[in-house]
Amino acid sequence: MSNFNTRISEKISKLSDSQIQGLFEAMSADNQMLNSIIQSLTSGILIVNNDWVPVHLNKAVDRFVLFSTDPMDANAEKISLSEIVKDEDIAAFFKDCKDLNKTNVSQEFTISNNGGSVRFITITVTPFLSNEELAGNIIIFRDITEKRNQEILLHRMESLASLTNLAASVAHEIKNPLGAISIHIQLLQKAIAKARGKDNQIPDKKFVENYLDIVNEEIDNLNKIVVDFLFAVRPVSANLELLHPNQIIEKLVDFLKPEYDKEKIGIEVELCKEDIRLLLDEKLFREVIVNLSQNAIYAINENKKIKDGCLKIKTYIKDDRYHLEISDNGCGMTEEKLSRIFEPYYTTKATGTGLGLTMVYKIIKEFSGDINVESELNKGTTFFISIPVPQLDRRLLSFDGEKPQSKKMPDSTGYDSESEEGKK
Secondary structure, three states, rough: OOOHHHHHHHHHHHOOOOHHHHHHHHHHHHHHHHHHHHHOOOOEEEEOOOOOOOEEOOHHHHHHOEEEOOHHHHHOOOHHHHHOOOOHHHHHHHHHHHHOOOOOOOEEEEEEOOOOOEEEEEEEEEEEEEEEEEEEEEEEEEEEEHHHHHHHHHHHHHHHHHHHHHHHHHHHHHHHHHHHHHHHHHHHHHHHHHHHHHHOOOOHHHHHEEEHHHHHHHHHHHHHHHHHHHHHHHOOOOOOOEEEHHHHHHHHHHHHHHHHHOOEEEEEOOOOOOOOOEOHHHHHHHHHHHHHHHHHHHHHOOOOOOOOEEEEEEEEOOOOOEEEEEOOOOOOHHHHHHOOOOOOOOOOOOOOOHHHHHHHHHHHHEEEOEEEEEEOOOEEEEEEEEOOOOOOOOEEEEEOOOOOOEOOEEOOOOOOOOOOOOOO
């Protein structure tokens, strides 16, 4: 296009008025076509200058972000984009990109519509070139809600593969109460038949109630087994949003501290300095921490060889993953117990259901994370949880008419990267 404009500018003095008018109409039609294409895109396109003042946007942008004032009014008043965006997280992202001269970066956000449903979007910032010079940035908004929902559905389908073994365990658990009910009903029937055969009188009331009490007790046991089974197999209903995990942990530790003080158990917390966000359900994430903390209290109280019980919570970032470690110096576990702790109905507690750690495992998998555990008898246990940090990398290429070439532009740190000829 630039070569075409150069040739026209060189020959325009030789063109007739009708030729100039025809050329102007053709260029106007091309401009109108280009603008129509941009306005028809489902992705939001917003262009800012080097001062991050909006200069152009399409209609789709309004679906992704709310403004306190019209961006074109902000352009007239030279107001930076971050100052007119209502969403605090998105505004902070734009301000960070402006202050640190970041480009070629992308970040995920969650937004809520008027109905309260959550949508996932990505915002990508790429350089805007004009005459081979950096003239600003192009901001692209994309809706990835369907992609995220498909990933969640896939995780739930994978969890169903373990239901065969779980169903077999439940069938075994149900057989014992059913057998007891059957035997006591038969005994009751025989006793009544025998009494009616003599003097047509039913057995003593207390005698009958003894059998019925046992039957009712076993029915309650059956009901508990079925309820626990439904709890174990029901898919985790996670409403995933981009949240700050460290903030959730800090609030939860403050909530749990009185209980630990009562048990004379110390809490040590070491959280990473990075202010990252993860795709989490806050309620379920809290459930994971609470469950592991309660297990730690039980394990510490069971270890008679220590005087000072302690729970340690540590987080750090490594290999684009958020790592959470929860350790205690409790009674620990043998290798045999360690290999079965995530199995449904397996418990080492006298009053445990054996479903707490099963649910923890399901929740972490719902977050696309991993969970592992290490334990040593009479020394303690550590749970290792890792959850991926949402991150998208983008590489920008320009086209010179013959082959793609990488451009010398500021990277996400604000420094220039070396130009390098791309491959065909």
